[in-house]
Amino acid sequence: MSSLPSVPPVPGTDPSSCIFDAFRISIAKRVSEALEPLTLEQAYAGVDYGKKGEDFTVALPRFRLPGKVDELAKKVIEKFQADDFVASVKHDKAFLHFQLNTQSLIRETLNQIHTLGSQYGTNTSGNGKKVIIEYSSPNIAKSFHVGHLRSTIIGAFLANVYKTCGWEVISANYLGDWGTQFGLIAVGFEKYGSQEELEKDAIKHLFDIYVKINKDAETDPEVKVEAAKFFRRMEDGDESALKNWREWRELSVKKYEAEYDRLNVHFDLYLGESMVSQKSIDTAIKRLEEMGLIDDHEGAKLINLEKHKLGKAVVRKKDGTSIYLTRDIGGAAERYEKYKFDKMIYVISSQQDLHVAQFFKVLELMEYPWAKDLVHVNYGLVQGMSTRKGTVVFLNQIIKEATSVMHEQMQKNEEKYKAVEDPEMTSEELGITGVKIQDMAAKRYRLPLYPCLFVISDCPLRINNYTFNWDRMLTFEGDTGPYLQYAHVRLASIGRKNPHLLPLPSPSQIDITTLTTSPHAREIAFLLGTYPDVVKTALKTHEPSGIVTFAFRLSHAISSAWETVVVKGEEDIEKARARMWLYESAKDVLAASMRLLSIRPLERM
Ligand code: ARG
Known part of the structure; x- marks a missing residue:
């Protein structure tokens, strides 16, 4: 109180x-x-x-x-x-x-953190409202590229922020699990497929087949014809054509789920282009035709958006099969029917700005009242993300590379390394944190906060593109993920090193007046007090970089305080308790901000 x-x-x-x-x-x-x-x-x-x-x-x-x-x-x-x-x-x-007033600032802030516990920083602005957040959305049998990684990281962050602000959140992964490429893979599978390989690693095996059959298609035109025929059968719902596809999808999803789990990312729904019904696609096209928005062009159907400066877009191919754009249109309508969302967010790279603008515009022209509730969260592309062995094609390569680069970093300090309990787990967690922080420290728009870390390329949309730098992002120095984990671990260690102070007495029994003379303690308390505002801003801007900045500022303030605001060895128990309380509160809030960024705070390393 x-x-x-x-x-x-x-x-x-x-x-x-x-x-x-x-x-x-x-x-x-x-x-x-x-x-x-x-x-x-x-x-x-x-x-x-x-x-x-x-x-x-x-x-x-x-x-x-x-x-x-x-x-x-x-x-x-x-x-x-x-x-x-x-x-x-x-x-x-x-x-x-x-x-x-310094005393009120410190006392009231720490009191509130104590009273609200894990609810500190949350708010109820979204109570009673539902948001669908679609993110990650890789394509089965194709590579998981850095654009998907960024969507995954930003999307997971948004899901956390909306939940923290009281929204009911539905996290959806919209898989690229439909389209002519599955005809190609079917043809390829007959030639190169192996059930054993498929069960071992479906993502990799299907990708390998896709690469091989594409090569064949370059010299043999029959391959594409066969593939188109096969996909036609799939679209017609021919069970024999769908049987294998179903297994590919299932095994790929299973594999992805495990990898997302390592990233601390979770989905409520695995949707996919395949799940958009023929009926909703037909309804959409019919409605567009009635509204006079469709041009016929050599058997294909085009929607004319030139009046809206969005060009013309194909909505149905000559052979009658649906395409990406149409599936997005039908899919959005289906989702509204089923979930009656108050908002739906698509986290998709700026490379697809035109596509998203087109399908949002079409839905608006179709006069769906909820079309205004669709939001595109876009972002620049990460350039040059390759491992030391070559280009990244799979998510697990990114995780592996981050883990091994981190592991090497840790081994450089032999003594510290020996003290680490579980170096495998720790290096993976640190590596993933490094990747996430580097990704989220860069603003989606405008200049990033840490220009030294990124090479910015000129981009007409002024969307931030940046280059991954493994070594830099994985050191303990500078504003990196590992540094943040280190700050948290250090806070966690105060409790372990001073067990005689724990559990702390109730706030009214702790005298914080001794803290008021320390500008460092004041700075920490002030930052902690800003946290609920920092969360609200993140909801408004959809920018993870504000939370990242907060976490670093707090870590810096804590590290400046270490030398003067000392707990260990402090004989005055009143003083020691007040300080302990400050650090415990800082630890809780730092951990909360890290979790918002989908990072698992480490207790030791
Ligand atoms: N699977 C697509 C790709 O990899 C991204 C899907 C984005 N979401 C959407 N509703 N179009 O390019």
């Missing part, structure tokens, strides 16, 4: 889940009372985080009040009285900087 005086309510705020709302309201109250007729709500909207060392800042011109900025500032300052919320105010050009 907060021991601060209560503050008037402001819509959209909730001090019981975000204590900074209370601090902001108290600042807004002062500002609005001094600057009548400014309302509390208007003033609240003007309270922002301060830059460099300032807690909160109000930019006066934004209120568009009559009078000079200096006069307005003077009015606020003259009326100002320090209290439990705010300690001081400073006037600087057009800004007013407010410094929070």
Whole structure:
């Protein structure tokens, strides 16, 4: 429970889940009372985080009040009285900087983290709402490329963020499990297939067959003809043509599930292009025809989107078979029918921007009221992701490479290495963390936060492309995944090294006044207090980089505190307890932010 005086309510705020709302309201109250007729709500909207060392800042011109900025500032300052919320105010050009009362800041923040436990950082803004998030979506029998990896990582993050904000989330993987290539594989399977290989590693075996039969097709035109015939039979629902395909799909999904599991990524639904019914595709095309949106072109059907600057797109081939675009149109309608989502997010690389814009536009033209609830989360492509043995084609190669590069890194420090309990598991977890962090530290748009880590290529869409750098991403130095894990492990070790302090007494029994003199402790508490806001921003922007930045800032603040805010050997038990509480809270929140990024925080390494 907060021991601060209560503050008037402001819509959209909730001090019981975000204590900074209370601090902001108290600042807004002062500002609005001094600057009548400014309302509390208007003033609240003007309270922002301060830059460099300032807690909160109000930019006066934004209120568009009559009078000079200096006069307005003077009015606020003259009326100002320090209290439990705010300690001081400073006037600087057009800004007013407010410094929070340090003792309240630390006590209230740690109290809230304690009270809410694992719920700290969550909010209820999405209660009662349902979102489908479609991500990863690799193609069976084709390579799992870095675009799929990025979709997997960003999608898993989004699923976590939406859940944290109270949404009901359905994670869906939309497999590329349909299309002419399966005719090719069928032809290839007869020639090169082996049941044993298939059962051992379906993903690899089908890929190998696909590569071989494509080669054959280059010299033998019959192959493609056969393949098209075969796919036609599949589309017609010919059971004998579908039997093998079904097994390929099943075994591939099984294999993928195990790999996603290692990445800490989970799907509620394995959908696929194959599951979009002929009926919904026919309905879509019929409806488009009735609306006069379809052109016939030599037997094929085209939708004309030139009016919308989206060109023309084929929706049905000459031979009557469906295509990628049509399946997306039918698939979206089916999903709405079945799940009645409030929002549906597609996490697909910017390479497919045109495709997504086309199918969103078609759904809008078809006047589906839910078409406005579709969101495309896109991202730039990772370039140059190859292992030391060559180009990456499978997800497990990425995991393996990350693990082995990390393992080598760890072995460089012999002594530390020997102390690691389970080097296999640890190096895999660290390697995966390295890959994820490098991926999510780069903003989907605009310049990335850590330009030194990435080579940015010029891209007209200003989508960030970046290059994977295995060695850099897997060191313990700089803002890397392993560094983050290291920060967490170090926090976990304080508890192990100071068992006499645990379990901590209840918050009211801990005297935090000793922390108030340490700027490092204040900095940590302040960052912890921002966490609920950081989560809300991530929901709004769909950007994982904000969470990544938060995790690094917190880790840096903790590492700056180590030397002065010491627990081990502190004889004053009151002091030691307060510090322990601070670190325990920091550990919980750092772990929560890592989990949001789908990372499993390590306890030891
Ligand atoms: N399987 C596709 C590919 O690998 C990605 C699917 C994206 N999702 C969608 N609904 N189109 O290119």
